[in-house]
Amino acid sequence: MGITDSIINYRRSLKRRNYSRYTIRNYMSTLKQYIIWLKVPLEAATHRDIVDFIDHLLAKRLKPKTINCYLHSIRGFYNYLIHDEQLQLHNPVKPGDMLRMAKPLPRFLRDDQVRRLFEQIDDPRDLAIFKLMLRCGLRVEEVAMLTLAAVDFKRGQVFVYHGKGGKQRVVYLSKDAYKALLAYLKVRPDAHNKRLFLVSKGRYRGQPINVRGIQHRMKYYSKKAGFKVTCHQLRHTMATQMLN
Numbered sequence: 001m002g003i004t005d006s007i008i009n010y011r012r013s014l015k016r017r018n019y020s021r022y023t024i025r026n027y028m029s030t031l032k033q034y035i036i037w038l039k040v041p042l043e044a045a046t047h048r049d050i051v052d053f054i055d056h057l058l059a060k061r062l063k064p065k066t067i068n069c070y071l072h073s074i075r076g077f078y079n080y081l082i083h084d085e086q087l088q089l090h091n092p093v094k095p096g097d098m099l100r101m102a103k104p105l106p107r108f109l110r111d112d113q114v115r116r117l118f119e120q121i122d123d124p125r126d127l128a129i130f131k132l133m134l135r136c137g138l139r140v141e142e143v144a145m146l147t148l149a150a151v152d153f154k155r156g157q158v159f160v161y162h163g164k165g166g167k168q169r170v171v172y173l174s175k176d177a178y179k180a181l182l183a184y185l186k187v188r189p190d191a192h193n194k195r196l197f198l199v200s201k202g203r204y205r206g207q208p209i210n211v212r213g214i215q216h217r218m219k220y221y222s223k224k225a226g227f228k229v230t231c232h233q234l235r236h237t238m239a240t241q242m243l244n
Contacts, residue, residue, distance in 0.1 A: 027073040064099035120224040128184040133234035135174040
């Protein structure tokens with residue numbers, strides 16, 4: 001079996017293990033870059049090659065978190081070759097190769113900052129999106145993937161089918177998030193699309209809004225509010241408010 005076949009089969013194994021489409025795409029991309037860079041056959045790579053590859057990534061000014069993602073995907077592929085395809089080789093990526101990362105405390109918004117931010121949000125769609133993040137703790141990827149069928153207004157629930165790691169869960173709508181969603185549905189483009197949040201203007205009207213589009217909207221409102229805010233901070237804020 002050639003290396004191309006092994007990569008294809010590895011991709012299939014990740015799908016069977018319920019990895020998200022986003023994770024699989026990243027794994028395949030980093031693996032491809034490693035194979036192109038490697039100067040010896042894949043099965044002949046040693047730990048020295050991995051160390052040199054880390055130095056190569058550091059020279060490109062990649063962050064430790066990004067480099068660790070490279071190492072995780074490469075190590076996973078070698079483990080697949082060893083355990084699934086029964087190849088007689090050693091995994092050149094060692095657990096100790098992972099770069100140490102700083103662990104800053106999660107930043108959250110104060111109550112007055114939350115108020116100032118949401119005072120800037122006048123678009124019904126954007127208000128519904130960011131209320132779901134703030135009140136339900138949804139990640140930006142989870143919001144982008146929500147479908148109309150995922151919202152149960154009768155029970156006040158949202159079914160998250162595309163959570164991190166492919167996990168599913170149910171979250172409950174607060175009164176203001178419920179109200180914001182209803183208001184958005186009244187002005188939602190009449191498009192035959194199962195996704196909940198759609199582009200409302202321009203040439204892509206009626207198409208699903210993607211992660212980058214949501215992040216761009218947050219950047220816009222953050223600038224209007226006069227302080228930096230990220231989508232993930234809303235999730236941290238929700239957790240902090242619950243603890244308080």
